Amino acid sequence: MKYDNINLEKYRKYAMRKRLFLIFLFIFTVFTALVYMGIGTMKISLAEIVKVLAGNGERKYTTAIMNIRLPRAVAAILIGAVLAASGAVMQCVLHNPLASSSTLGVSQGAAFGAALGIIVFGGGVMTNANSTAGVSVNNPYIVTICAFVFGSVSTLIVIGISQLRKNTGPAGLILAGTALSAMFSGGSTLLQYFADDTSLGAVVFWTFGNLGNAGWKDLRFIAAIALASMIYFMFNAWNYNAMDAGYDTAKSLGVNTRKLMLVSMTVCSLSAAASVSFVGIIGFVGLIAPHVVRFVTGNDHRFLIPGSAMAGSMLLLLADILAKITVPPVILPIGALMSFIGGPVFLILLFRGDKRDA
């Protein structure tokens, strides 16, 4: 009996390590966010930032932080969290480590929608609102709505197909997503072919990705979506663990695998499309963040989902710091930067992962 207790004690320590990892991630993310807000053309010290957040900072700092830097940081945190958590969930329900919103057509669909909004529905009147960016899109809501509609549509079509043909497996869903991605990429190119220079510039600029695009009003909307999807994901953490043991095993444990897969995919694609539609294409977060966190938590979704969300937030914050400090005062496009760095990082993870499995 005593031996038993030692064993349980060991398991508790093991679970505690994962909890500590989450706490560490949380503290580090908050710290990164604070550092993030200090970086830019106007340097702001950590102490000053804390003062501003507490409500008694200097006026010029308060303006900079409350109007520009804090919303940008919140955008990075929310969008990083949504993309990463939905990536982790998609990888689980589809049993495919390459599943994420950017590999299942959400990004390409959103880009097509944005192109459509700018070129066809005239959301593309250019203004010189931002000195570093040079161009921005007037009447952004048409663009956002189009991006959201087409971002969600690709996954919804995929899910629709799987509903019509009941025996479509996860591999079928992935392939269908790839096919639709290709279609939307082609569609975007065709639209761009007929666009005038200014609209073309706006489309290309949108696809770069820009966290500064989301204002407080947009952020409240994104926050509501992020919160709702996180609650759904966490509520199903045990179901995802069961799914991970195989579909038949999950069914035998009482999980309605079909419903879980369809609802999860819908929640993932809608929330990812909603985030992406405000800030443009940001890929790879949904792939990299879960894979990094998995090294510590394994596939235990009780820890993997919140861990991925925080890692995603931190990843976007770090990427945007890099975007700001590489060639100041120019802020590099975060989406492009993320993919540029994300690709090699993912390769490293992939081959390290292989070695571990062998």
Place this chain on the structure above:
Amino acid sequence: MLEIRDVSFSYKGNGYKVLDDISFSLESGCFAAILGNNGVGKSTLLKCIDKIVRPDSGSIIADGKDVLSISGKELAKSIAYVAQDARKTDAAVFDAVLLGRKPYIKWDASEDDYAKVNDILDKLDLTEYALRSVSTLSGGEAQKVTIARALVQEPKILLLDEPTSSLDPRNQHDIMKLVRTIAKEQGILVVCVLHDLNLAIRYCDRYIFMKDGKVYASGGREVMTPEIIEEVYNMHTHITECMGVPVIVPFPEEAVEHHIHEEVR
């Protein structure tokens, strides 16, 4: 305990009946083998019993419950299922077994759940592996983990789909012995799809022979005859005993078969 009446199943689209009016019943504490050729519907039958696939018609009563009308969660408290090729999980053994408490868990695992996992690990000699990743275990140990997961579900019926198919001979016997002990000691009904007739005759006490989607024969040791085996597997066999262990010797080649017939005569 388990009563199956007129269960039929066909995959949508082709209308071909994989299972055709299957009926049989089994009691608690039995270790039953489902036998038959590849593609005869053994695995499908097992999946029907646990409603992993839904039969087109028929009824299944398990542990006094109507399987086809109760919720998956309720069913999971009565029937546990071990798939043929369980996905290699990188979860720790303890977590992989804890998953078996899923039907009882509302928000998170309770102290009771942890204690039960601990007991099962102890019983199956898996304690030393508790925190190791399942993917680093040998085939035999990994199979024991999936059986532990099924047992911690506290089922009345345990369904195993070819539990020995990827194991070396020693582990095959260890697993079969373990499962038989569980059936006898805890009074659980174990239903097991098997390809190895020798394992079946040695460890199981009920046999269900399937042919062309139907039950060709079912019963105790009395149905394990060369005649029935020949009809089901299209292969001549000789059943003998070696040091008290029943042994089935196959003679698939006709030439040998004739030779044997000569000798016997």
